[in-house]
Amino acid sequence: xxxxxxxxxxxxxxxxxxxxxxxxxxxxxxxxxxxxxxxxxxxxxxxxxxxxxxxxxxxxxxxxxxxxxxxxxxxxxxxxxxxxxxxxxxxxxxxxxxxxxxxxxxxxxxxxxxxxxxxx
Amino acid sequence: xxxxxxxxxxxxxxxxxxxxxxxxxxxxxxxxxxxxxxxxxxxxxxxxxxxxxxxxxxxxxxxxxxxxxxxxxxxxxxxxxxxxxxxxxxxxxxxxxxxxxxxxxxxxxx
Numbered sequence: 285x286x287x288x289x290x291x292x293x294x295x296x297x298x299x300x301x302x303x304x305x306x307x308x309x310x311x312x313x314x315x316x317x318x319x320x321x322x323x324x325x326x327x328x329x330x331x332x333x334x335x336x337x338x339x340x341x342x343x344x345x346x347x348x349x350x351x352x353x354x355x356x357x358x359x360x361x362x363x364x365x366x367x368x369x370x371x372x373x374x375x376x377x378x379x380x381x382x383x384x385x386x387x388x389x390x391x392x393x394x395x396x397x398x399x400x401x402x403x404x
Numbered sequence: 405x406x407x408x409x410x411x412x413x414x415x416x417x418x419x420x421x422x423x424x425x426x427x428x429x430x431x432x433x434x435x436x437x438x439x440x441x442x443x444x445x446x447x448x449x450x451x452x453x454x455x456x457x458x459x460x461x462x463x464x465x466x467x468x469x470x471x472x473x474x475x476x477x478x479x480x481x482x483x484x485x486x487x488x489x490x491x492x493x494x495x496x497x498x499x500x501x502x503x504x505x506x507x508x509x510x511x512x513x514x
Contacts, residue, residue, distance in 0.1 A: 328491075328507055329450065329493050329495075330505060342501060343502040343503070389497050389503035390456065391440070394450055394451075397449065
């Protein structure tokens, strides 16, 4: 059974940093691209960042470029999101998602999310 | 990376068909055959319904179908059922390892 379990969310002040983690199981992690997708309270989905299986291809949304950094550790079956210079508008539920083969944005498995609240 | 445009709401009676549109540009929807659709029930994680414009993952009923013409993709739900009431989102490759979601559509089964 495929499982994606996010952690690391919480309440943080504007301008501070937070690191999200996603531990996976049930599939061959280093065969697939992975992504972070967020959803602000009561709002729609927003793609945040994605990384290919070998970490060579990486992308960010314009809203987080230069502030967030995605990485993965294939030996630990884990995905990470380092979030710096956090803003109030980064408040959201952050989902870890798995892509189908390739890096095409076909998110076939989702975690339950970890909530990040940015507030003073 | 502007969000793809979807109608805020759609509705239909049980058994009817409803189509939800997703309009982008030649830099995203029109430029790639990598459009996917997701269903999200309240308080739940999204579920993949359609990928690569028109392909269905195993386990997704064939009542759900996808298509694309130019810069607009569409999701059609046939034979509407009560459990289809949910939010629906499209997503497209937008070049340079980036992706963009649609604004979302709330589907109501009357």
